[in-house]
Amino acid sequence: MREDVFRLNNLKDNPNYIFDSGIFRQKSVYTQAQEQTGKCFGFKWEKRNTYESNAMESASKKWLLERYALSDISLDDLIRGKTVLDAGCGSGYSASLLFDKLLNYCDYLGVDISNAVDVAKERFTERGLRGSFLQANILDLPEEIDNFDIIFSEGVLHHTDSTEQAIKYLSTRLASGGYFMFYVYNKKAPIREFSDDYVRERIALLTDEEAWKALEPLTKLGILLGELNLELDIKEPIDILDIPAGRINLQRFFYWYIFKAYYRPEFSLEEMNHINFDWYRPINCHRQTPQQVMDWVEYCGLDLLKIDIQEAGITVIAKKK
Numbered sequence: 001m002r003e004d005v006f007r008l009n010n011l012k013d014n015p016n017y018i019f020d021s022g023i024f025r026q027k028s029v030y031t032q033a034q035e036q037t038g039k040c041f042g043f044k045w046e047k048r049n050t051y052e053s054n055a056m057e058s059a060s061k062k063w064l065l066e067r068y069a070l071s072d073i074s075l076d077d078l079i080r081g082k083t084v085l086d087a088g089c090g091s092g093y094s095a096s097l098l099f100d101k102l103l104n105y106c107d108y109l110g111v112d113i114s115n116a117v118d119v120a121k122e123r124f125t126e127r128g129l130r131g132s133f134l135q136a137n138i139l140d141l142p143e144e145i146d147n148f149d150i151i152f153s154e155g156v157l158h159h160t161d162s163t164e165q166a167i168k169y170l171s172t173r174l175a176s177g178g179y180f181m182f183y184v185y186n187k188k189a190p191i192r193e194f195s196d197d198y199v200r201e202r203i204a205l206l207t208d209e210e211a212w213k214a215l216e217p218l219t220k221l222g223i224l225l226g227e228l229n230l231e232l233d234i235k236e237p238i239d240i241l242d243i244p245a246g247r248i249n250l251q252r253f254f255y256w257y258i259f260k261a262y263y264r265p266e267f268s269l270e271e272m273n274h275i276n277f278d279w280y281r282p283i284n285c286h287r288q289t290p291q292q293v294m295d296w297v298e299y300c301g302l303d304l305l306k307i308d309i310q311e312a313g314i315t316v317i318a319k320k321k
Helices: 008-013 034-047 056-066 075-079 093-098 102-107 116-126 163-172 190-202 206-226 248-256 269-278 292-298
Strands: 017-020 023-026 083-088 107-112 132-135 148-154 173-185 229-236 246-249 303-308 312-321
Touching: 008 017, 008 023, 023 116, 034 116, 034 206, 034 269, 056 312, 075 102, 075 148, 093 102, 093 116, 093 148, 102 148, 107 116, 116 132, 116 303, 148 163, 163 173, 163 292, 190 206, 190 248, 190 269, 206 248, 206 269, 229 248, 246 248, 292 303, 292 312
Parallel strands: 023 132, 083 107, 083 148, 107 132, 148 173
Antiparallel strands: 017 023, 173 312, 229 246, 303 312
């Protein structure tokens, strides 16, 4: 890795940044929603025992590889020798799982609005991965930093004040011929949209610890529904509720059409609660349609190389012309 390739040392002369515990940190006041988002994700990523089991990491890595694989270029060829921005890196979880040791052959910068960058730095050190970290708003990157060859943003842009503006801004920080890889939430069925926002509003005034505890009964209900292992046979579509016809597990029916209560039998209660907290706690939690995302990508002058549309979300790999 080249010495200070991102010119972070120049931030010592930038009045908007302070240097603390080995990381430059932005002093700017964020919007209230972004401040809340930063705090709740800092809280979540510090609870490392709720997402670092072999079962959870294995499942997460498999899902990442399925969505971000390209048929004509390997991840190694994609990032080797390149500058990589992990926009909203959190604890470095997704990047370290997807790219793993390949991170040692590129110049990686993890940026997050929260103090999760401290966890990311620690996690990278433990795993023998090289990277630089910056605590800042990903929609207000310092001018001292050049544009990037790769921008990776897994499950983050919908937690900004505007997913659309996040995509448009980060596209301007992409070098010519660079790749933009991101995942954002897909819009859900109407009852689930209502229920999710209702729960989010109910826990909004709680502390992060109180919100974590408040979600545990919902998580336990998801486990109960999953352990019942019952199947529904919906004979005809219920179009007014966006519920299709077909056979579906009872827990998955509730999950997709009523409310989010994650269930995976090999995960612990704490791990499933982590996933539910990730969904319900941030005030900023935008959902968008695939057409909206494709329109934004086109507006930014990006070539859409891959779009993976699932009920949960939309994964995009696009290239700057």
